[in-house]
Amino acid sequence: xxxxxxxxxxxxxxxxxxxxxxxxxxxxxxxxxxxxxxxxxxxxxxxxxxxxxxxxxxxxxxxxxxxxxxxxxxxxxxxxxxxxxxxxxxxxxxxxxxxxxxxxxxxxxxxxxxxxxxxxxxxxxxxxxxxxxxxxxxxxxxxxxxxxxxxxxxxxxxxxxxxxxxxxxxxxxxxxxxxxxxxxxxxxxxxxxxxxxxxxxxxxxxxxxxxxxxxxxxxxxxxxxxxxxxxxxxxxxxxxxxxxxxxxx
Amino acid sequence: xxxxxxxxxxxxxxxxxxxxxxxxxxxxxxxxxxxxxxxxxxxxxxxxxxxxxxxxxxxxxxxxxxxxxxxxxxxxxxxxxxxxxxxxxxxxxxxxxxxxxxxxxxxxxxxxxxxxxxxxxxxxxxxxxxxxxxxxxxxxxxxxxxxxxxxxxxxxxxxxxxxxxxxxxxxxxxxxxxxxxxxxxxxxxxxxxxxxxxxxxxxxxxxxxxxxxxxxxxxxxxxxxxxxxxxxxxxxxxxxxxxxxxxxxxxxxxxxxxxxxxxxxxxxxxxxxxxxxxxxxxxxxxxxxxxxxxxxxxxxxxxxxxxx
Ligand SMILES: Cc1cc2nc3c(=O)[nH]c(=O)nc-3n(C[C@H](O)[C@H](O)[C@H](O)COP(=O)(O)OP(=O)(O)OC[C@H]3O[C@@H](n4cnc5c(N)ncnc54)[C@H](O)[C@@H]3O)c2cc1C
Numbered sequence: 001x002x003x004x005x006x007x008x009x010x011x012x013x014x015x016x017x018x019x020x021x022x023x024x025x026x027x028x029x030x031x032x033x034x035x036x037x038x039x040x041x042x043x044x045x046x047x048x049x050x051x052x053x054x055x056x057x058x059x060x061x062x063x064x065x066x067x068x069x070x071x072x073x074x075x076x077x078x079x080x081x082x083x084x085x086x087x088x089x090x091x092x093x094x095x096x097x098x099x100x101x102x103x104x105x106x107x108x109x110x111x112x113x114x115x116x117x118x119x120x121x122x123x124x125x126x127x128x129x130x131x132x133x134x135x136x137x138x139x140x141x142x143x144x145x146x147x148x149x150x151x152x153x154x155x156x157x158x159x160x161x162x163x164x165x166x167x168x169x170x171x172x173x174x175x176x177x178x179x180x181x182x183x184x185x186x187x188x189x190x191x192x193x194x195x196x197x198x199x200x201x202x203x204x205x206x207x208x209x210x211x212x213x214x215x216x217x218x219x220x221x222x223x224x225x226x227x228x229x230x231x232x233x234x235x236x237x238x239x240x241x242x243x244x245x246x247x248x249x
Numbered sequence: 250x251x252x253x254x255x256x257x258x259x260x261x262x263x264x265x266x267x268x269x270x271x272x273x274x275x276x277x278x279x280x281x282x283x284x285x286x287x288x289x290x291x292x293x294x295x296x297x298x299x300x301x302x303x304x305x306x307x308x309x310x311x312x313x314x315x316x317x318x319x320x321x322x323x324x325x326x327x328x329x330x331x332x333x334x335x336x337x338x339x340x341x342x343x344x345x346x347x348x349x350x351x352x353x354x355x356x357x358x359x360x361x362x363x364x365x366x367x368x369x370x371x372x373x374x375x376x377x378x379x380x381x382x383x384x385x386x387x388x389x390x391x392x393x394x395x396x397x398x399x400x401x402x403x404x405x406x407x408x409x410x411x412x413x414x415x416x417x418x419x420x421x422x423x424x425x426x427x428x429x430x431x432x433x434x435x436x437x438x439x440x441x442x443x444x445x446x447x448x449x450x451x452x453x454x455x456x457x458x459x460x461x462x463x464x465x466x467x468x469x470x471x472x473x474x475x476x477x478x479x480x481x482x483x484x485x486x487x488x489x490x491x492x493x494x495x496x497x498x499x500x501x502x503x504x505x506x507x508x509x510x511x512x513x514x515x516x517x518x519x520x521x522x523x524x525x526x527x528x529x530x531x532x533x534x535x536x537x538x539x540x541x542x543x544x545x546x547x548x549x550x551x552x553x554x555x556x557x
Binding site for chain 2: 011013016017019026093094095098117118120121122123124125126127128129130131132133134136137138139141142144154157158159160161162163164165166167168169172177178179213214215216217218219220221222223226228229230231232234235236238239241242246248249
């Protein structure tokens with residue numbers, strides 16, 4: 001069984017982001033970039049399925065500028081077998097990304113596509129679901145457990161009220177939540193080995209997908225800053241303030 | 250053109266998110282239709298019809314929608330949605346699950362998690378875990394949106410909109426419901442509570458969350474948690490507040506033994522009053538807290554319960 005794992009290059013989750021002074025976008029100059037944490041969990045899950053003998057091949061794809069190849073190499077160092085970079089300098093919406101991935105699914109015919117549930121930059125939480133709709137696949141989103149069976153996969157999903165388990169026929173799309181697994185660290189020998197694993201590069205324009213977005217970003221602003229308040233000396237003062245000053249209890 | 254609103258419910262109760270969606274929708278158009286999809290949802294449809302501003306409730310009552318699985322529900326909503334200018338769902342795990350499929354089927358973008366409506370085509374939404382706020386404009390013929398309900402007031406009740414049955418049935422065999430483990434609680438839901446008390450890694454274990462319960466009882470509060478507390482197995486996942494958990498904005502949020510990582514703040518920094526209890530006076534949570542109390546939570550919590 002082949003698994004396809006789309007990954008996104010995103011700002012490192014420890015970086016405190018700043019908005020550009022002209023309010024056009026977030027300032028990414030010199031910001032540390034990394035594989036989006038949810039995508040890393042997706043890679044880990046696919047690699048574990050390979051190690052268990054369930055999967056035979058793990059293919060990683062990333063769409064974006066040339067620098068995405070760093071994140072593909074990271075995924076290869078974690079244990080993926082080969083990479084595909086779809087190069088574009090456009091900033092794409094989830095819908096365009098999903099349409100490009102649809103073409104990749106048609107070419108690669110994976111049984112399972114595992115993606116992160118959201119990227120920590122745009123926080124959209126859309127691509128996996130859109131890909132599933134475009135390819136007619138069922139989906140198991142926000143997965144905290146994935147059990148591959150004969151011809152199907154059972155996915156336990158983190159939902160607002162607790163947990164829900166669904167059974168999907170293969171091929172299927174799964175999107176990862178944080179508790180699905182804890183990704184390993186790539187060892188130095190595996191990082192060296194990853195450099196020799198195959199990585200194909202294709203131009204996004206060659207896929208015949210309309211890459212123009214119908215959504216324009218008018219401005220990006222810093223959120224209203226919350227002012228830190230006061231420190232209270234003890235519980236009595238806290239309760240007093242909550243009652244008479246804040247009037248919330 | 251009209252706005253289609255997907256009612257948030259659990260087959261038993263209409264959730265207050267729906268009333269908030271109606272408020273958001275009323276800023277986009279004036280013909281507001283609410284779709285109730287599920288099984289045995291008569292009472293829910295009747296309640297939806299009482300929300301002020303709603304002109305029609307459409308009911309899709311069928312076993313195919315019983316668990317609101319993404320595949321049949323998205324097919325239904327895309328089918329009905331093509332006749333609307335806007336299609337809205339709450340940014341809950343239900344809405345987040347099926348709505349992007351609707352957008353893809355309608356070949357339009359989705360705008361996720363809006364917190365403000367500037368006009369019928371311009372919306373405001375947080376990005377980067379709320380560390381930046383984007384204003385976006387959509388040229389798509391149909392705007393597919395998920396709405397952060399905490400950012401909108403609930404529409405009042407006191408209406409009797411017409412109720413209409415839809416016979417669109419989209420049964421699918423590619424996905425099926427196996428089971429659910431829902432957390433039973435007498436407490437208010439996190440996203441609807443006026444007061445929330447949350448525990449973090451500082452609580453040390455699940456048993457110690459009992460220290461929060463006495464206080465929650467006295468305040469009528471919901472109990473939340475940080476990701477670290479959930480990951481460590483102290484409490485179930487549905488209690489997580491944050492970028493990837495629930496987004497809350499209560500009148501009072503009490504953070505206990507929580508350091509204040511940006512991903513946690515993303516879920517609670519719009520609370521009216523924030524209280525932080527932490528033994529580390531340098532903890533970043535104090536930078537957003539209206540009232541900070543430095544000290545050992547195991548001393549402070551029993552005192553707080555006694556003082557209330
Ligand atoms: C992609 C991504 C998404 C994430 N999403 C979320 C999310 O949705 N929600 C979330 O919460 N986190 C999220 N996180 C995790 C986040 O980065 C932090 O790791 C997490 O919030 C830390 O939880 P904590 O504050 O409980 O633990 P810690 O950071 O370990 O803080 C524990 C605090 O307890 C205090 N303490 C310890 N003992 C006592 C005591 N006896 N008395 C008083 N105080 C005490 C300590 O001083 C410390 O400040 C996410 C991370 C990533 C990478």
